[in-house]
Amino acid sequence: MKRNIKLVISYDGSRYNGWQRQGNTSKTIQEKIEQVLSKMTGEEIEIHGSGRTDAGVHAKGQVANFITDSKLPIEQIKNYLNQYLPNDIAVLEVMEVKERFHARLNAVKKRYNYTIWNDNVPNVFERNYMYTVEEPLDLEKMKQAADYLIGEHDFKSFCANKRMKKSTIRTIYAINIYSAGSKIVLSFEGNGFLYNMVRIMAGTLIEVGLGEITPEQIVRILERREREAAGALAPAKGLCLEKVWYEGERL
Amino acid sequence: MKRNIKLVISYDGSRYNGWQRQGNTSKTIQEKIEQVLSKMTGEEIEIHGSGRTDAGVHAKGQVANFITDSKLPIEQIKNYLNQYLPNDIAVLEVMEVKERFHARLNAVKKRYNYTIWNDNVPNVFERNYMYTVEEPLDLEKMKQAADYLIGEHDFKSFCANKRMKKSTIRTIYAINIYSAGSKIVLSFEGNGFLYNMVRIMAGTLIEVGLGEITPEQIVRILERREREAAGALAPAKGLCLEKVWYEGERL
Known part of the structure; x- marks a missing residue:
């Protein structure tokens, strides 16, 4: 049974080339989060952000969602993310949402x-x-x-x-x-x-x-x-x- | 006629080896300020801080003083310092004080x-x-x-x-x-x-x-x-x- 997980994310964008993944060479916030989630679940996780933020732009409430087979409890996902993400990215909230929720399309x-x-x-x-x-x-x-x-x-x-x-x-x-x-x-x-x-x-x-x-x-x-x-x-x-x-x- | 100038200084200490000068090899807040003041006055300026702060410690109101022959107006000294200091050191106040004022001894x-x-x-x-x-x-x-x-x-x-x-x-x-x-x-x-x-x-x-x-x-x-x-x-x-x-x- 697939689960749809919503994240509320805070980041200091100073060190990053923005939100959006750009292949493997550049450092983006989306990539960092996907890497940790993929390691945690053993799946190849893709996250959908509510929108891109440019290089150097910050967020206190960026929203993203992803689909996973993982059965890990919500609280454990949050703790895992905050433990393994760099200290300029933090996950403020994690919640399970309806299957059709999409962070960009439904904003x-x-x-x-x-x-x-x-x-x-x-x-x-x-x-x-x-x-x-x-x-x-x-x-x-x-x-x-x-x-x-x-x-x-x-x-x-x-x-x-x-x-x-x-x-x-x-x-x-x-x-x-x-x-x-x-x-x-x-x-x-x-x-x-x-x-x-x-x-x-x-x-x-x-x-x-x-x-x-x-x-x-x-x-x-x-x-x-x-x-x-x-x-x-x-x-x-x-x-x-x-x-x-x-x-x-x-x- | 010598003037005694008092500075109130704010700094993000993250990048520094503390306040106190340690020769020419290490990066300290005292050194950065002395370099700018020496360049400004053409004299070799030594500043006296109210006390040392350790590597990584911050300040919102560190106080220091220095003796100079310079006749530059106070406002100009402040602007010069804030223009040439790195962006993690700021001079909040500059004022002329009595000859016997010493930032450490009189605190x-x-x-x-x-x-x-x-x-x-x-x-x-x-x-x-x-x-x-x-x-x-x-x-x-x-x-x-x-x-x-x-x-x-x-x-x-x-x-x-x-x-x-x-x-x-x-x-x-x-x-x-x-x-x-x-x-x-x-x-x-x-x-x-x-x-x-x-x-x-x-x-x-x-x-x-x-x-x-x-x-x-x-x-x-x-x-x-x-x-x-x-x-x-x-x-x-x-x-x-x-x-x-x-x-x-x-x-």
């Missing part, structure tokens, strides 16, 4: 946080998890600009894949912008995100905060439907996949 | 925090700043044990230097133990600390929390005045020098 909502250190004195302890902007950012203007991004839009201007043939329409449910001391968090919730979309939105909002783009220009940037219209790609290290929601879960 | 109080991650699921983001103890710790017992350490005592049992010829009497003003989720902080304030004293106190309190030592045994451990009486040395990465106080400052 209905995701939250990504982009964290900025807005100070000219470096933060040494969180330096790998934040992007430093030394010049003061105007939070109010960034919030005004963010409002124009909320809702259903064609986000082609915020997509790094220029040959994207599928729909570039996505819905952003919320963008929360808040600060604590010199730390500024841009928190994006949506039904899905295009390639580099969160980092391009973050880069664009930073340019608004610096006064290089006005909040109102966001309307025109969306309308133009070309990558050149939007701001720069913000660095990977500030980005973290916080949470993935599924059908039937409270949104 | 009257220090606070060290020892941070424990008490969970069997790793914390990937703060893994270099906490010591993981998987078995549950009894905080109440640790607090009871800590109470026996407060006050003026001979801490010879908590000193790693067996040939220590100077006085091993120190005063602990407070030990605050608090938790937030799976994180436990042991915060020690005292007029001075012997070699490895905080890490041996932390290691001993952890053994109390695990039920291996009773709180009351602390009395006997202090009385014995030998290193073997106390618990194990807790790992360096959990330790952080939080703050140093000087005469005339509010304690």
